[in-house]
Amino acid sequence: MDNPFTPPEARPDSALLEPDRAGLGGVRLRAVRGLRSAWGAPVLRQLTRFTGVGIVCTLSSLALYALCRPFLGAQSANAVALIVTSLMNTALNRRYTFKVRGPGRLAQDHVNGLVALAVALVLTGGSLEALHWANPSADVTAELWTTTVAGWVATAVRFSLLRHWIFRRARDA
Numbered sequence: 221m222d223n224p225f226t227p228p229e230a231r232p233d234s235a236l237l238e239p240d241r242a243g244l245g246g247v248r249l250r251a252v253r254g255l256r257s258a259w260g261a262p263v264l265r266q267l268t269r270f271t272g273v274g275i276v277c278t279l280s281s282l283a284l285y286a287l288c289r290p291f292l293g294a295q296s297a298n299a300v301a302l303i304v305t306s307l308m309n310t311a312l313n314r315r316y317t318f319k320v321r322g323p324g325r326l327a328q329d330h331v332n333g334l335v336a337l338a339v340a341l342v343l344t345g346g347s348l349e350a351l352h353w354a355n356p357s358a359d360v361t362a363e364l365w366t367t368t369v370a371g372w373v374a375t376a377v378r379f380s381l382l383r384h385w386i387f388r389r390a391r392d393a
Contacts, residue, residue: 263383269317270379273309278371281305282364294348294363299341306337309378310386318387332386339381340374 281301288297310333314320320329347370351358358366 266317266383267379270313270382273312273317274375276312277305277309278368280308281371282368285364285367286360289360289363294352295345298344298348298367302337302340302344306333306340309333310336310382313382314387318382320387329386332381336374336378336381336386339377340371343374343377344370346370 281304284301284304285297288300291297292300307330310330314326314329344367347366348363351362351366355362
């Protein structure tokens with residue numbers, strides 16, 4: 221058992237949730253300090269901002285897909301939605317997730333972002349093809365769920381590409 225007089229910041233991580241003589245308030249305080257120190261890790265800050273950008277882009281992509289689907293068909297609607305939101309995604313992640321500002325390497329960043337777009341198109345287009353092979357009468361709702369799940373996989377690939385290749389110069393933003 222830890223010495224109850226040891227300051228919380230000097231205790232091991234396992235002690236963050238152990239009650240002491242300070243009661244529940246002390247446990248809460250140590251938990252908050254632990255979260256603050258975890259938030260100090262650049263990758264966690266980036267993942268949080270990346271998630272916010274991803275939510276905006278996913279909702280935009282789903283809306284564009286649903287709007288374009290009746291006129292263009294599944295694959296073309298998917299491509300249009302991904303191309304438009306990929307440009308938006310790269311711009312938002314450049315600015316907010318990785319804190320890259322200014323015109324320097326803007327064009328190169330977007331060209332590199334096309335690789336992430338290609339990965340997303342292969343994953344979502346392939347998933348749509350698999351859906352229509354398995355269920356030729358699939359409706360738009362099934363298509364949206366299928367592209368969303370495939371998009372989650374593409375998102376993990378996108379974060380890795382953005383962090384380790386495209387914006388590696390700003391990795392610790």
